[in-house]
Amino acid sequence: MIGMVVSLAVAHGSGDDFERAFAMLAAAVRANEPGNRLYELLRSQTVPDSYTLVEIYEDEAALAAHRASPHMANSRPLTAPFLVGPPVMQTFDVVSHLG
Amino acid sequence: MIGMVVSLAVAHGSGDDFERAFAMLAAAVRANEPGNRLYELLRSQTVPDSYTLVEIYEDEAALAAHRASPHMANSRPLTAPFLVGPPVMQTFDVVSHLG
Numbered sequence: 001m002i003g004m005v006v007s008l009a010v011a012h013g014s015g016d017d018f019e020r021a022f023a024m025l026a027a028a029v030r031a032n033e034p035g036n037r038l039y040e041l042l043r044s045q046t047v048p049d050s051y052t053l054v055e056i057y058e059d060e061a062a063l064a065a066h067r068a069s070p071h072m073a074n075s076r077p078l079t080a081p082f083l084v085g086p087p088v089m090q091t092f093d094v095v096s097h098l099g
Numbered sequence: 100m101i102g103m104v105v106s107l108a109v110a111h112g113s114g115d116d117f118e119r120a121f122a123m124l125a126a127a128v129r130a131n132e133p134g135n136r137l138y139e140l141l142r143s144q145t146v147p148d149s150y151t152l153v154e155i156y157e158d159e160a161a162l163a164a165h166r167a168s169p170h171m172a173n174s175r176p177l178t179a180p181f182l183v184g185p186p187v188m189q190t191f192d193v194v195s196h197l198g
Contacts, residue, residue: 003139003141003151003153005104005141005151005153019194022194022195023194023195026195038137038139039195040102040137040155040193040194040195041193041194041195042102042104042191042192042193042194043191043192043193043194044189044190044191045190045191045192046189046190047189051194052102052104052189052191054102054104054153056139090143090145090146090151091143091144091145092141092142092143092144092151093141093142093144094139094140094141094142095118095121095122095139095140095141095142095150096121096122096125096138096139096140
């Protein structure tokens with residue numbers, strides 16, 4: 001399985017609007033991507049306006065399908081305006097397995 | 100729900116042994132912590148000897164129970180020798196929900 005950890009910084013005061021836009025994307029991922037095992041947005045408790053998105057995919061094909069999905073293309077214009085910098089992405093192999 | 104993202108650096112060449120020690124801890128977490136929703140060790144695809152642990156708990160009480168658990172106390176001496184620095188922990192509120 002493949003893991004992604006993505007750091008996102010949003011404009012001050014825009015967190016609620018960002019979360020609302022993101023919720024539509026997350027719902028689409030869950031509804032349309034059988035190869036996605038986790039898609040969770042985390043809001044920092046210590047750094048204001050900072051989020052970390054954690055994603056897990058069954059395999060490279062599932063990650064490729066996510067990246068090429070229409071809901072990703074459609075959601076980008078809705079979430080991107082809130083970001084104050086490019087997302088910082090890290091890629092991982094999942095060592096343990098989802099229980 | 101509460102999220103934790105923990106960055107871990109291990110001594111070069113010790114990854115396999117670290118993963119074996121960690122697997123016992125992960126199994127104990129899953130077997131004994133009903134308030135734990137996710138406990139996944141991720142191995143970086145780009146930074147050698149680097150791991151990120153992602154944890155999700157139902158609430159603060161579940162996180163407190165995790166920290167006070169005997170399996171955490173017992174596993175620390177098994178995993179700590181492989182670390183080359185202190186774990187870097189970030190705490191989060193989970194925005195979206197586990198599907």
